[in-house]
Amino acid sequence: QIYECADLVIHIPGNLGHDGVLYRLDYTPPHGHPAPNTTIASKDIKEVIKFSQALPGTNYYFWLYYSNSTHNTLTWTANFTTVPDPPSNLSVVVRSGKVATISWSPPTHGSYSSFKLRLTELSKTLNSSPKIFKDVSSPYTIDNLTPGATYQIYASTIFENKESVAYTTRNFTTKPNTPGKFIVWFRNETTLLVLWQPPYPPAIYTHYKASIHPPDALESELFVEKEGEPPGPAQAAFKSLVPGRAYNISVQTMSEDEVSAPTTAQYRTVPLRVSNVSIDKDSITSHSFTVRWQGPNGECEFDKYQLTLNNTTKKFPPITRPKTGPLVWEFKDFLEPGRTYTLLVKSVSGKVTSWPMTAEVTLTPLPVINLRARNDKTGNLYIDWDANPDSYQEDYIISYHEVESSTADSNTVRSNTTTLLLDGLLLPGRNYSVSVQAVSKKAESNGSHIYVLTRPSAPIIEDLRPLTDGLNISWKSDVNSRQDKYEVQWIRNDTKEKNEKTTHDSHIVLHNLYPGAGYIVKVFAISHNLPSEPHEHFQPVFPKPPTNLTIEKSTTNSIILQWQPPTDSVVSEYTVRYRTDSVRTWDKLPSITYNEAEISDMTPGELYTIQVNTVSYGLESSEPQQLNHTVRPNPVSNIAPLVDSNNVTLEWPRPEGRVERYVVSWKESSEDWGDSPNIRNVTQNQNDIGPVRTLVGNLMPGVEYTFNIRAISYDLESDDTTFTTRTMPLIQSEIIMVNNKSTDSISLKYTPTPQTLCKFDHYRFSLSEPNISDQEKAVNDTDRLVTFTNLVPGRLYNITMWTVSQNVTSQPVQRQD
Known part of the structure; x- marks a missing residue:
């Protein structure tokens, strides 16, 4: 590889750029720019000569000559090593989650002495600091990597302790760890839901890849994102599967493009259940029964049928039947009569059974x-x-x-x-x-x-009436009971004498029984010669009544009764009851065992009806002895008269007890009672509890009268109550003031009240001052002048005048002066 930048700069200090001065540069190996033995004028290079296009990874030897018109001198010599090229064809082979092999090719130009690797983890785990591997050769294996992590590898060339400026790089991802154990969390006929644990240790991964074969599911490959840190269990559901079919399921973790080794297992969907399971009812006996069924409805893969029989006390081993045989089976071994058995019929695929079709059968019990x-x-x-x-x-x-x-x-x-x-x-x-x-x-x-x-029902004695010498018995029978006849027994209670009779009727009359005796009566119904339970009743016969009932002694509110007991009769006690004519409810004395009784606290004025009867076993005779007695009423007391001139109103509280009327008689006290006194009847409602009032009028004013009052009830009179009172006298006089020209006295005259209208003794005069004494004048005093002396001059006085009859005063007449 040729680089365009200068590889070497040769500095020539003091170069003045003179004309005629030349520099010649020579070097070996002869590859570079400028070319070897190149002559360069001093004025063209100023202070430096730039050397470029050198071979990488090569030792160069340089010679610089200085020449002019007189000299050709070697002024500088040096050797220089160029930077090597980086390696090429860098590749990574991932061996496992922790091991990867790095391979590369040496540079195509130049020399090299060794290579250097630098590994940087891009996943940024806890151990993400770069790692340097020096003096390595291809291939080179790196271990202790993080499974599923993504790395960047840098490769550079070393020559004469110089490292290539450029480098070769490549990214790679290690294989993630294999997922943990997985299970089928849910399954039915068309769905498998698998659940698996994350890898341990989890290392680095981003997804799970779950796949199923045969690929019948709507989605046969599912990618599930990792959730949580640390990650928890994950799941995937495969749907629309074939019932009963066996499926191979694998789960892998994924990190970038790397996929872990799979965790695999085979699971089956639930086969479809059988249909139409029925028990042949005609086949049920005390020890056997027959069952029939039909295969599943719909597409399904299964191997056989399984029949399971059990009950609450015993479970039988399952019975398997081939899917191609007759779909009927008779159970006849080791069954218990009367037991209820539950039968489960299932289709079976491998070891997976369908949902059961059930039937319940109860074997016929054995007779008692x-x-x-x-x-x-x-x-x-x-x-x-x-x-x-x-x-x-x-x-x-x-x-x-x-x-x-x-x-x-x-x-x-x-x-x-x-x-x-x-x-x-x-x-x-x-x-x-x-x-x-x-x-x-x-x-x-x-x-x-x-x-x-069955025995007939006991008859019910409906009516058992005592007679004077026997018993009248009637009964009724249950309408649902049948009987041929009745038997009646009677037993005298005190002598235990027993008698009996049979009858077809529902009533019987027994005669010639002892008066007052008690009898136990039993009535039986008889059917098929079986007697019913008896209905038993105790009943006495009427005793004879007492005789010679009389009142031995009576007081104001009590009486003593006496009588004679009957002969030839059982009597246990006597009863005495009484009631008034106004209150019809009977009062009863405690039971009496002798022939005398006292009734006390009787109400005055009431008419009593009194009965005395014999009693035997709580039954009284039918003919009680009876008499009547009236209690004398209470006298009147606490009479309060309200006196006027011509009448007297009498008021007294109602006496305790009953009073039908009062007789009030009166006369002037000076007269004799034999001289035809005045008489009045006074009545009061019996329910009225207020005081009694009566007005006696047409009386002479100022006269003393004697009154006599007695209460009457049922024509029986109370004691007399007598008292006297005087009527108020009248006054018809006038007061006439006499002018006596005195400053400390008042004189007056009065007109007389006629004595034909009223009886009185004298007149009484009074001034309004309490310290001034009253003055009186006899009724026959002809001097009708009255003078009050020692008065206060100028004071106004009230003058009052009365007529007086035995200290009973009339209404006052008043005058002011």
Whole structure:
């Protein structure tokens, strides 16, 4: 290679550029510019001679001669080594992720003594500082490289310790590390999703290349970018594959154009599942069954069929059937009656099975054994049976129907135990045929049979009425029960004497029973000679009533009763009840065992009805003894009179108890009661709880009257209440002022009040000053002048005048002066 720049500059100091002065340059090897033995005038070169076009990597020897008209002198000699050319044909062969071999050719011109390599990592990892390799020869192997990294290699030539100015360079990338283990993360009939781990150590790479063969997928080569630092697992999905086909999948890492060694594996897609799996129902027995199926619908590659049978207690080894054989199979070995089995039928490609088609079958259970009927201690009817020990069953179906009726009762029930209470299921009083079948899911065994007689229902005593010498009994039967007849038993409670009768009717009357005695009555229904449970009831006969009921003693609010007990009758106690005529609710004394009772706290004024009766076992006789008694009403008290001139208003609180009316009588106190006193009846509503008021009018003013009041209820009178009061006198006088020309006294005259209108004793005069004494004048005093002295001159006084009858004053008459 020839360079156009100067290789050498020869400096000639002191060159003056004289005419006639020449320089001659000679050198070897004879290759360069200017040519060897070139003569150059001094004036043309000034101070330097430029030598160029020298051979690279060559030792040159130079001679410079100075000549003029008199001399030809060697003035300078030297040798010079030129810079060598760089190597050529630089190439890199990547051996692995860590090793690469560098090759090159020496320069075509010039000499060389050695070569130098400089390696720079372009991926900028932690170990990215350049590396220098000196005195190397081609080929040269570099190791400890980073897998997947991109490098730049520089090659230069060394000659006589001079390095070529130019260099040869090339970029290369090492092989990245192989990806880690990968698996099929998901697969179905047309898709394989593979998942793999990144290489370890991860080194450097940018992509994954995932490929599949045969190339059936929509995209058979997928490029997946590396994600994360450090990178995590990656995945790729191949779609639209053939079901059941085997595929070779490889995954490689990529860095630039370099691809790692692949990680490969073979996986199969899931084959299509079989169709139309069915159990031949007619083939199901207690120990076998037959299954049929059809192959997959659609394009699919598979090798065989797999039949798997299992249940909750046992799993059977799979059975394989060729894809070309009959698609039917009978299971008949080691099956347990009554068990439910799940059958899975799959198509198989290699070791990959299709989604299963399932069928469930339950084998017929074996019939139950030892079917029997029994009654427990309380008379309940049961049937018992034993499960066949060689069979499995979940529960049992019990069917029954009536034998002797055209409209037979029939039904079916289920039970999960080997005992069934028939009471409540079977109608009473009938003959039934009962069948028991073992059941596992919907599979039923053959039936086991037994005949069962049911007891009739107990009749219900509907009415048990006591009579004076017996009992009237009627009952009813359950409409669903059948019976041929009834049996009635009665047992006297105290003597235990027992009697019985049979009847076809639903009622009976028992006579000649002992009065007051208690009897236990039992009624049985009988069907097929089986008696029902009895309906039992205790009932006494009416006792005889007491005799000679009388009131032995009475007070204001109580009475004592006495009576005689009956003869030839059982009596346990006596009951005494009473009520008033206004309140019809009976009050009852505590039970009494002797023939005397006291009723206390009776309400005054009330009319009582009193009953006394005998009791035997809580039953009273039908003819109680009865009498009536009226309690005397309470007298009136706390009378408050409101007095006026011609009338008196009387008010008193209502006495406790009942009062129908009050009789009020009055007279002047000076008169005798035998002189026909005035009388008035006063009534009040019984529900009124306020005070009683009455107005007595047409009285003489100023007269004292005597009043008598008594309360009456049911024509029975209370004690009398008597009191006196005086009416207010009248005043019809006028006050006439007399002018006596005095400054400290007042004089007045008055007109008399007629005594024919009112009775009073004297007149009373008063001034408004409290320290001035009142003055009085007798009713017959003819001097009608009244004078008040020692008064205050100029003061205005109120003058008041009354008539007075025994300290009862009239209304006042007033005057000012």
